[in-house]
Amino acid sequence: SYELTQPPSVSVSPGQTASIACSGDKLGDKYACWYQQKPGQSPVLVIYQNNKRPSGIPERFSGSNSGNTATLTISGTQAMDEADYYCQAWDSSFSYVFGTGTKVTVL
Amino acid sequence: EVQLLESGGGLVQPGGSLRLSCAASGFTFSSYGMSWVRQAPGKGLEWVSSISGSGGSTYYADSVKGRFTISRDNSKSTLYLQMNSLRAEDTAVYYCGRRAGNTVPTKYFDSWGQGTLVTVSS
Numbered sequence: 765s766y767e768l769t770q771p772p773s774v775s776v777s778p779g780q781t782a783s784i785a786c787s788g789d790k791l792g793d794k795y796a797c798w799y800q801q802k803p804g805q806s807p808v809l810v811i812y813q814n815n816k817r818p819s820g821i822p823e824r825f826s827g828s829n830s831g832n833t834a835t836l837t838i839s840g841t842q843a844m845d846e847a848d849y850y851c852q853a854w855d856s857s858f859s860y861v862f863g864t865g866t867k868v869t870v871l
Numbered sequence: 872e873v874q875l876l877e878s879g880g881g882l883v884q885p886g887g888s889l890r891l892s893c894a895a896s897g898f899t900f901s902s903y904g905m906s907w908v909r910q911a912p913g914k915g916l917e918w919v920s921s922i923s924g925s926g927g928s929t930y931y932a933d934s935v936k937g938r939f940t941i942s943r944d945n946s947k948s949t950l951y952l953q954m955n956s957l958r959a960e961d962t963a964v965y966y967c968g969r970r971a972g973n974t975v976p977t978k979y980f981d982s983w984g985q986g987t988l989v990t991v992s993s
Contacts, residue, residue, distance in 0.1 A: 797979040799916075806966060806983040807916065813976050850916050854978035859930055860906065860918035 766855045768863035775869045782838040784866045786851030789832060794853040796834035798827060802847045810849075811836060838868070846870045873897040873982040875967050880987030887957050887991070893950040893967030893984055900948035901925070904970040906980065907941065907952050909963035909989075917963075920952065921970070935961075957991045964988050 768788040776782035786796060796814050799807035809818050811827035814834065824839045834853075838845050851863035879891040893905070906921040920941040921930045929941050940953040950967050965987055968980035 795976050795978070799980075801916075806985055807980075808983070809979065809981050812971065812979050812981070818981065852916075852979060854975060859921065859932070860908075860978065862908075862916040862918065865915040 766853075766858040766861050768851055768853060768861055770849075770851060770863040770866045772864070773867045773869065775871055776838070776841045777871055778843060779840055782841050782845070782868055784836045784838075784849055784851075784868070786834040786836070786863045787832055788834075788853065788861075788863075791832050791834055791853060792830045794829075794855065796827070796829045796851055796853050798825075798834075798836045799850045799852065800845075800847045801850065807850065841868075841870055843870050873969065875969065875982060875984035877965065877967055877984045877987040880965065880989045882990045882992065883957055884993050885958060885991055888953070888955045889957065889989060891952040891954065891965055891967075891987060891989070893952075895948045895950065895967075895969070898969070900943075901945040904973065905943065905950045906968045906970060907950075908966045908968050908980070908983075909961075910966070910986075911960075911963040914963075919965070922950070924973075954989070957989075959991050962989060962991045 798811040800810045801807045810825050814829040815827045826837045849866050874896045876894045907919040922941045926943045938956045942951045967984045969982040971977040971981040
């Protein structure tokens with residue numbers, strides 16, 4: 765099976781930069797996206813096709829994907845960014861694969 | 872505005888059946904592939920099943936293959952998930968999601984419903 769691994773948690777101070785890694789075999793050859801999920805809410809797409817932002821998503825969210833790692837970066841992190849974040853890729857053999865999820869805490 | 876509204880969740884005994892529905896509005900339903908994604912309590916997201924816009928192609932995770940059936944009624948803009956032989960490990964919030972497009976770069980979910988809770992317990 766194809767697996768995407770994320771750190772369980774990331775802590776960041778308000779105004780600082782948070783980076784969340786998503787690791788998978790040759791992930792850079794695939795398209796990665798990221799979802800934000802706040803407690804009790806549905807996931808929301810924040811990055812698609814590695815580095816594109818849907819309309820309405822703040823510019824402080826950015827993404828990259830190379831080698832075996834995709835990265836979500838939140839610049840100037842705000843308290844409202846505290847949430848769980850999931851990466852996702854599509855694999856021709858295993859269909860939609862989600863990362864293990866990362867809880868971002870804004871201290 | 873795209874809206875997806877799931878229904879049909881509830882408490883069911885192990886071995887029982889349940890049918891989930893997802894009513895869509897705000898877009899041309901038949902033009903989009905749709906999927907079900909679930910999230911067990913306190914756990915991460917897990918893809919369950921997908922269906923093409925026409926309904927002619929369906930896909931399942933190994934964990935549900937042979938037990939769950941995805942379908943759609945484009946005349947009603949509604950997606951379904953028939954769940955049979957339910958197990959305790961199927962307990963989760965089930966979300967329907969709209970796939971952004973039909974090509975590899977668009978295989979992600981740009982809209983999600985609010986979810987419906989399925990609890991399998993005796």
